[in-house]
Amino acid sequence: MPAISSAATSFRRSAVTQDEPTAQPQAEVVELPAASRATNIALDELELVYAFIYARVGNRADAEDLTQQVALKAIPRLRQNAPASSIRGYLFATARSVLGGFWSTRLGLSEAELREDLLLVVPTDPPSEEGTESVQRILAELSDNYRRVLELRFLHGYSLKEVAKEMNSTVGAIKVMQLRALRAAAKVRPPE
């Protein structure tokens, strides 16, 4: 098929010399535009924000909503080519206020009433001790029964009935114990 072969040769030549625009695909390597690179950097920082928020609201749907709020509030800042350390500080400050708004709305409290809790709960930087270690540390401070009920529920995923059976108690009593255990756990202070 000499005609087609000739057309293909002609296309290759024109692609090299860039004589004229062509409808054919031109290059195999597509460089990402600057905005995409900036977005990827922002997304990597937002991963830390997501982990931070998830560790405090305990569910994916709320964590996603709040992370998105942080991202949208921080967009102007993200576009200023600020250094990563500054972006992170800003994102976490924003995450902190977004979390404050979340809890005050859900609990029907003013942010002033929550301020003390937030100061205690939310550190300034991505904490090194997140997740399971922090859970273990809180549980370790509790009395045996309180620790057991929270371990079985949160770490082993037991239902109330299963916890009651395991601890030779009733569902009602375990429910009350769970509430008291959570109140006691709330008083465990983060390490200095």
Place this chain on the structure above:
Amino acid sequence: MNGKHENRVEKVVSDLLRGRRLKLRGGDAEEKAAITTAARLAGGRQGPQRMQPAFRKRLARALEESPRDGWITRRAALVAGLGLAAGAAAGAVGARALEPQTVKAGDPIQPANGRWIDVAAMSDLVEGHGKRVTAGGVGAFLFRHGGTVTAVSSICSHLPCELWWDGRGSNLVCPCHPATFQPDGNPSDPYHLPALNKVYARVTAAGRVEVLGTE
């Protein structure tokens, strides 16, 4: 709290363990410590979490598609004394028409049709203390340095909240989150927030302090 406390908290716990959203009622505030702790235990039990790929993609799209140039934050609108309706800029869409008034962090505020407004007597100002004044739509804190006066915006550079002067710490403090600023407008906390906008201020021959504000 409606119903027994232990029942409400158990509902929250079982929702969390099923991966559901936090659904709270106003009355649950009485058990806020137990509820926030339950959320932390649920959030921490599986270690640090990463975003789901679908959500990351959605977020990337939101970052790419949001308005770029000429948009103005609600805070910037307030700082500029534009009196913009809060809701319009909260969505960051309706405010695009106000492009020329965009204010960058740290820049002096130059209100449209600005006027010098008499706000205080020089003798009212005490060295080392911030004084809150209003010049029409522009709120500012004045600081005296001998015979001269400097001024910064009274609106936080992060959230649109009115700052207050903390004499003990010699800082301007945001009531909405733990952010503080020095009298020169630079942040004094570890968050590296943008600096406060400066406000033009002058001292007249009669010893009065004027601020460039609005009618």
